[in-house]
Amino acid sequence: MNAIEIRGLKKYYGKVKAVDGLDLTVPTGVVFGLLGPNGSGKTTLIKVLCHLLKPDSGVAEVLGIPVKGRSYLPRIGYMPQEIALYEDMTVHDNLKLFAGIYGLDRVTFKRREKEVLTTIDLLERKDFPLSDLSGGQKHRISLAVSMIHEPEILFLDEPTVGVDPLLRAVFWKNFHDLKKKGVTIIMSTHYMDEARNCDIIGMMRAGKLIDEGSPDEILKRTGKDNLEDAFLDIVKRGASS
Amino acid sequence: MNMRRTLMISKKLFWSLKHDRRSVALIIIAPIMSMLIFGLAFSGDVENVNVIIVNYDQGGNVPGMNTTISLSERVIDNIDEDTLVLSYGDDIDEAVKKVEDGSANSVIIFPENFTRNLLSFAQGSPVDEAETIEIRSDQSQVTLSQEVMATVLEALIETTESSGFSNPLKIDTSDPIYGEGAxxxxxxxxxxxxxxxxxxxxxxxxxxxxxxxxxxxxxxxxxxxxxxxxxxxxxxxxxxxxxxxxxxxxxxxxxxxxxxxxxxxxxxxxxxxxxxxxxxxxxxxxxxxxxxxxxxxxxxxxxxxxxxxxxxxxxxxxxxxxxxxxxxxxxxxxxxxxxxxxxxxxxxxxxxxxxxxxxxxxxxxxxxxxxxxxxxxxxxxx
Structure with missing residues (x-):
């Protein structure tokens, strides 16, 4: 079973075609990067897959379940672009809220809280209100919240935007550790350089998937030595064909 | 203070409003609504308060004339019917029940000898105490019960003045149905x-x-x-x-x-x-x-x-x-x-x-x- 199956997916905002007839398959257990400039439809696609937006047409399935239902939601984790946590609550309370929503019992929550906070190296900040943490620390807590219930798929919307290079490296280590545990990671980014860390990338532009494959395959196909040039080359070829 | 910079800050607000139709609508609608609601809510007098009149007054003969008059009826006629909506009952208990269930605010009770005593007083007979109209109200509705009392008092004054009496009259509100001392x-x-x-x-x-x-x-x-x-x-x-x-x-x-x-x-x-x-x-x-x-x-x-x-x-x-x-x-x-x-x-x-x-x-x-x-x-x- 694939993690994601999408056929002919469309989502328009009035005249703006955010996702425009997209086909995509993502196997399980990979780090999949949606790569594209701002406004290319990455966030809209992730929101459709997380049941936050209703598609206009087409079929989208997560873990073999159509996204129009909710039954798959407890099996996925979602980290939005913004921090999206309760600033006046402590780190512990934020984690407890979402653990409670996912139905984790007390023992499991205690174990998972320790695990995720150790992973992001913020165990000692457990009882701090979120408002007392730095921006980077809040980003890490946001990641911790999205994986508190050990999801099978983790959707990360621009997880490294506004994150310093050191923390970015920590994030990528976390992503690969999760992958080793069998978690599928679907992330969006407009940083072409860091997309090289993905197993597969899907390049998006104007709501369409313009290319797909491993970074090495894409570089080989385009004959370029970096993904930014490869992206521009694919766009140029698409425009001339 | 640099005026150019100050004005730029002012302009910023209007530039942001240009694209925020909701705020513009609210800026216009909120004061219109506020003024209308405030003005309308306070522009009226108390009106249409339901009261029940229980009139036991038997009336009385005017000395020297062979006619029977009822001064209570005159008082009732002088009650401002915009303020009070009058209905009539024969039984105090039933009337009180209507106040108890909230369908009326007050019961106005005229005693049996209301007219007779007033006429006797006019002829110079001494009376033990002032003639009393009893009002039993739901005093928990303070504004309304006060308005009932004021309206009845006005009607009494008008009646006594037009009839040429200067009689001791009293309104007794000491036995309210609800809200005693409210x-x-x-x-x-x-x-x-x-x-x-x-x-x-x-x-x-x-x-x-x-x-x-x-x-x-x-x-x-x-x-x-x-x-x-x-x-x-x-x-x-x-x-x-x-x-x-x-x-x-x-x-x-x-x-x-x-x-x-x-x-x-x-x-x-x-x-x-x-x-x-x-x-x-x-x-x-x-x-x-x-x-x-x-x-x-x-x-x-x-x-x-x-x-x-x-x-x-x-x-x-x-x-x-x-x-x-x-x-x-x-x-x-x-x-x-x-x-x-x-x-x-x-x-x-x-x-x-x-x-x-x-x-x-x-x-x-x-x-x-x-x-x-x-x-x-x-x-x-x-």
Whole structure:
């Protein structure tokens, strides 16, 4: 079973075609990067897959379940672009809220809280209100919240935007550790350089998937030595064909 | 101070308004509504207060003329019928029951020898005491019962003046049906309790919910398998508890500091407050669907405060509003909460006596909850 199956997916905002007839398959257990400039439809696609937006047409399935239902939601984790946590609550309370929503019992929550906070190296900040943490620390807590219930798929919307290079490296280590545990990671980014860390990338532009494959395959196909040039080359070829 | 820089800051506001039609609409609509509601609510006199007249007066013969007159009838004729809506009864107990069930405010009782005694006095016969008209009122409705008393007094003065009497007349209000010794503050406190629960809950929910949307937590919650219904009901439960706590605090201060009258069961007051809080939470969520930012949400305040305060009988009785405006009051949930709280705290009414108010609040709660869930479903997936 694939993690994601999408056929002919469309989502328009009035005249703006955010996702425009997209086909995509993502196997399980990979780090999949949606790569594209701002406004290319990455966030809209992730929101459709997380049941936050209703598609206009087409079929989208997560873990073999159509996204129009909710039954798959407890099996996925979602980290939005913004921090999206309760600033006046402590780190512990934020984690407890979402653990409670996912139905984790007390023992499991205690174990998972320790695990995720150790992973992001913020165990000692457990009882701090979120408002007392730095921006980077809040980003890490946001990641911790999205994986508190050990999801099978983790959707990360621009997880490294506004994150310093050191923390970015920590994030990528976390992503690969999760992958080793069998978690599928679907992330969006407009940083072409860091997309090289993905197993597969899907390049998006104007709501369409313009290319797909491993970074090495894409570089080989385009004959370029970096993904930014490869992206521009694919766009140029698409425009001339 | 650099004027150019200062003006740039001023211009910035208008530039942002150019693309914010909602704020512009609210800037225009809020003062229009505020002024209209305020002006209309306070422009009327108290009107259409239901009173029952029980007239035992047998009338009397005018000396030297072979005619029977009834001075009580003259008094009744002189009562301003815009202010009081008169109905007549033969039995005091039945009339009192109508006040007890809330369908009338007062019973005006003329004694059997009213005319006879007045005529005797006019002829120079001594009387033991002033002739008395008894008014038995629901004094928990302070403004209304005072208006009944004033109107009857006016009619008495007019009658005695036109008849040429200068007789000792008295109005006895010492045996009220409800609210003995109630003052304006006693009437005001239950109203303000309802209003504060409504105001704070609506505004807190509105601000919290706009914050949930702008901060992204709403989407994170929805993506974590929480449904819109669970969010709305979850909010409603927590604010019901807060609403009850607020009523507890308000009642505590009102009793301990201001010594207000509480003759009923405070637990019923908590029940009313908690249902009103559910209505208010739902209204807050509904309004949040119209605001994209906190700055837009703030502009709803006058639209919440003014109808809630001025058209629900908190401060000014509904009977004092223009007739055409009164139906609006019955679409404001605070009206039923205020009526219920007053009935419980000042009259000592029980659940069965305030069933209508409770039913209306529950209907409002259910309808508003459903609308809030629907609006959240619509806006969260837009």
């Amino acid at each position: 003052e304006f503050l006693d009437m005001f406190v239950p109203g303000i309790m309802g209003f504060i629960v409504f105001l704070l809950t609506t505004i807190l929910t509105l601000i919290s919910f706009v914050g949930e949307k702008t901060g992204g937590t709403l989407h994170r919650l929805l993506a974590s398998s929480v449904t819109e219904g669970e969010i709305v009901v979850g909010y409603a439960i927590s604010f019901s508890i807060i609403g009850m706590a607020q009523v507890g605090i308000l009642m505590g201060i009102a009793i301990l500091v201001f010594d207000i009258m509480v003759v009923g069961n405070p637990l019923l007051a908590f029940l009313i407050a908690s249902i009103l809080a559910v209505v208010s939470v739902s209204l807050g969520i509904l309004l949040s669907s119209l605001a994209k930012r906190e700055s837009q949400a703030i502009q709803f305040y006058p639209l919440i405060v003014l109808p809630g305060f001025l058209l629900s009988g908190v401060f000014w009785p509904i009977e004092a509003m223009p007739l055409w405006l009164r139906p609006v009051s019955y679409f404001i949930p605070v009206t039923y909460a205020v009526n219920g709280l007053r009935a419980v705290l000042l009259r000592g009414w029980g659940v069965l006596d305030i069933w209508f108010e409770l039913m209306m609040l529950i209907i409002f709660a259910i309808v508003f909850l459903l609308l809030a869930i629907l609006s959240l479903r619509r806006t969260s997936k837009a």
